[in-house]
Amino acid sequence: MNASARLKELMNAHFAGVDRAARERTAPVAWCTSVGPVELLRALGYEVFFPENHGAMLGASRVANEVMGRAHALGYSPEICSYLTSDIGSYLLKKTPLQRHGLSGAPRADVLVYSTNQCREVRDWFEFYAREWNVPVVGVTSFRDIGEVETHHVDAIVRQLEALVPTLESVAGRRLDAARLEEAVGLSRTCSELWGSCLRAGASRPAPMTFFDGTIHMGPAVVLRGTREACDYYRLLDAELRERVRAGVGALPRERFRIYWDGMPVWGRLRDLAALFARLETSVVASTYCNSWIFDALDPADPLPSMARASLELFIARAEGPKERYLEARIEEFSVDGVIFHDSRTCPNNSNARFGMPQRLRKATGTPVLVIDGDLNDLRCYSDEQARTNIEGFVEQLEGAPPRATA
């Protein structure tokens, strides 16, 4: 993709900016969970670092397995989030792929801000650093397994967001400006719409971008949400994808089958899996993971309630029923031939194969499903051979399946 060069510049600038702020004290630095209340931080002038992004970098660079053992030795179990254990191990051993971006390590935070809308681990993760650095850790304790998002859910989260403000103002040394918050929410909304448009290009045949590409291109949607740079990037990417669609250029030279991926990436095997699917002429055209940075609810005219609603409508925070309806809609939207569920050992909240969903989805839609065992970062939980046989076998199954009606 031509946009990749700009992506690299943007990500480098992001890391350099947070690092400079932390070293030279040019701006307050906050750590924020990936779908946390970043708009509040932008409005208050924080430079924001996203440790889940760092976790993914540790996984993709395979540094994770070199360092996570140090966190295990501190009492952080190998059964809990391997982003957490990778990141803490990286901090303790001073080993990080951020060094390739010119940083000596993850930038030190002045405040740590979480939302447990994805999992409880983020709070424990941030509390480690709060103890290390003696800085405040604040956050939103969210609802989980939500059926329908109701007004009382939204109201409760709004009250928690409001309660964050005094601490965030105190650390930043400035008052929250309503206009700046509206602007940040507006930019997040625009970023979300543009990223959503990029992902919807995957509905075309052939798909112009795969899930594996998407996990890289989603970087700005995660770390630069609420900025103009992110919006500009997705305008560029979206235009390139539209042109590919217009010209009939697919991500793969030939697209025999189309797959939906549910669950976390296996970061340390991203390249291998992309190559395997390419060899099988099978395009992973859409994913829950990449879609998770689309926030339809954000509304600059109603900042905090819309931020609250967006955080609650997130797929990962929902009950099985809404999740199933969401996946059924994506199967239809992207005309997929099969769904692969990654059951990620240390990420139960982002693994949807543990309560019978694949079987129910297969029954409801007639779509073949496959569950592969693995992990987001801990490659000890992943077997290359088993995954390869499972995936190759699944594609063989699709080869023998009767033709499906196309949408």
Place this chain on the structure above:
Amino acid sequence: MTAPTCYAGIDSGSWNTKAALVDGEGRLIATAVVRTGADVQGAAERAYASLLSRAGLTREAVAAVWSTGFGRHSIPIATGARTELDAHARGALQFVPGPLTVVDIGGQDAKIILVDGEGRRVGHKMNRKCAAGTGSFLEEMALRLDVPIGDLPRLASGFVEELDLGSFCTVFSGTEVLGLIRQGKRPADLARAAYRSVAKRVLEMERVEGTVVATGGVVAHHPMVVELLAAAIGAPVKVPAHAQEIGALGVAMSALAASRGPGGA
């Protein structure tokens, strides 16, 4: 010189490499089994040589060799490959028509493969990254009981008491066996418990119903597993001839089907 008319399949497994030869009509001519060891390619060559020797044929008689099994992509003489999932389903279908559920228990993994009435695979499950429910588990148990793996069936046949091994993990099960030995439990009962454990783990992977066909080396050499599976599901479990070589047969059939062009299956 006559045209080659046979098709060979090689199943490169973790313990054994199996080979099968079929004629142009899909009739089984011969099979062979050799230990895989550390040399996957060498084992494939030995299995193929043994196969041809048993068939009384030379390589010139073979139109194509296809491979399956964990080493399927590491066999230079193979010109095509299919997964074990495909090969075992196809092999089982040579003996039993669909719809059926194939339970394959091999050295390093166990699989449940669902096949519809048209002979198409409609789903599968493999064991997690864990040896429980596989031949490797039985190897470990035989080691703990200090008997060669080949003697485990005979030992288990003398069981008196039904014991359960409760651990998910093969290593923990080994520790559990040592504890039971210290408690004075009989080796025959522990061997039986090992088989019960394999059957239990396999049946936890997926619903097993309808016509059930068991394949794989464990099934071929440890018939007590099949008895226990049948007892647990309350229905007979069919074991085809050449249960151990069924994957090799299946992939030989794939080679034959490919020679007939698209739709040749």
